[in-house]
Amino acid sequence: MAAHWIWQQAEWPDFHWQAEALAPALRECVQAQGRLLGMTGAVTASISVQNELDALLQNIVSSSAIEGEQLNVGSVRSSLARRLGLEHADDTSVTQRSEGLAKLLLDATRHFNQPLTVERLLEWHEWLFPDQISDLAHRRIRIGALRGDEPMQVVSGRLERPTVHFEAPPRKGLEQQLQQFIDWFEASRHQSSIDPLLRAGIAHFWFVTLHPFDDGNGRLTRTLTDLALAQGEAQAIRFHAMSVSILDDRVGYYRILENSQRATLDITDWLNWFLQTLLRSLQKAMTNIESVLGKTRFWQVHRDSALSPEQIKALDRLLDGDEKGFEQGISAAQYQAVAKVSKATATRHLTELLEKGCLERMPGGGRSTRYRINYPAD
Known part of the structure; x- marks a missing residue:
């Protein structure tokens, strides 16, 4: 058989x-x-x-x-x-x-x-x-x-x-x-x-x-x-x-x-x-x-950047990336919602984060401008 x-x-x-x-x-x-x-x-x-x-x-x-x-x-x-x-x-x-x-x-x-x-x-x-x-x-x-x-x-x-x-x-x-x-x-x-x-x-x-x-x-x-x-x-x-x-x-x-x-x-x-x-x-x-490791390096570089609690919260969300739904970066409106701040404050915070090298602009512009983490070089 x-x-x-x-x-x-x-x-x-x-x-x-x-x-x-x-x-x-x-x-x-x-x-x-x-x-x-x-x-x-x-x-x-x-x-x-x-x-x-x-x-x-x-x-x-x-x-x-x-x-x-x-x-x-x-x-x-x-x-x-x-x-x-x-x-x-x-x-x-x-x-x-x-x-x-x-x-x-x-x-x-x-x-x-x-x-x-x-x-x-x-x-x-x-x-x-x-x-x-x-x-x-x-x-x-x-x-x-x-x-x-x-x-x-x-x-x-x-x-x-x-x-x-x-x-x-x-x-x-x-x-x-x-x-x-x-x-x-x-x-x-x-x-x-x-x-x-x-x-x-x-x-x-x-x-x-x-x-x-x-x-x-x-x-x-x-x-x-x-x-x-x-x-x-x-x-x-x-x-x-x-x-x-x-x-x-x-x-x-x-x-x-x-x-x-x-x-x-x-x-x-x-x-x-x-x-x-x-x-x-x-x-x-x-x-x-x-x-x-990327997240650890980022905070080592920016440990003295004098960031506000709202900025730190938004950066943490971005560093977690796709886990938090921000794999495509974050817009000013999304920052406003995450950080629970006014539209004017959101704009100011994002400008500061760009100046401190925490964020970089993604391709595109205008109202659709999005920002992503600017990872430090190894």
Whole structure:
């Protein structure tokens, strides 16, 4: 009988890929990774922690959003802030859920040197569902334990005519298959023959295909990916959030997984998708850090410019750029609204900011004149 799923192939899980086809994307990722690590060396400790908090927060929230779950962002931020030692962490909004998710990702990234074991995975699963641990009578999923004997399928559509997108390997023999994965994960970390980024992509695909738990497989898969990436970089601090880029192409993510899980053991297409998605997350992180560094340099140059509180407020909005809706600069009318000043004061403030070198006029003129930040030279 022909194999319908990849795990039914006789050689499973002996994955292979076409190295020459992946070489361009892999080279781009390695270069971007190097540039990002170089940039992070230029940021101060306080900026570093804040950027790490933002990246971890985005990773957690996006990983859950991929599964259709909307988290309380403030609660997750508070849990992360407290664990990162940031002052003013708001403990009032912390929940068991946010605590578990923060603990999970920080264990994977901060403790990347610790070995992966079945016990560690089971503990991760418990952290993923902390609010259900005590509810033994109404437990719908096995928490901190491998899945049950019933077939594990990913299904969509109506009950009478469902579409099966994926079926995991049978429960019998799952312990051995999971241990085989863990043994590979530990051994491959020290093998120079496999690039660390490809290793992360293989780990992602292999674990999500095993689907060892009743629920939470996708989130644990992406946590494992973060662990593998941290091991590859040999750095606990995370500045890029791959789950954000996966969420941006959620449909493509599920499509490439389904297509690859129905195909041969040549996983080149999956690895290419993985590398392209990782590259976008690295590029996004570099853009964020460039923005932070640019903002820091700007205020260093203008710390003695004797600016009014209104001017500082407007400049802060502009420095945040597209995040605040001012990626196309600011007009006199917008300045008036942001700074809450009269039309005459807005005109005077903008003239002063031009004279002090804080702003520059954008092309165009008349009533439509817009102003943008005049970034100091490096």
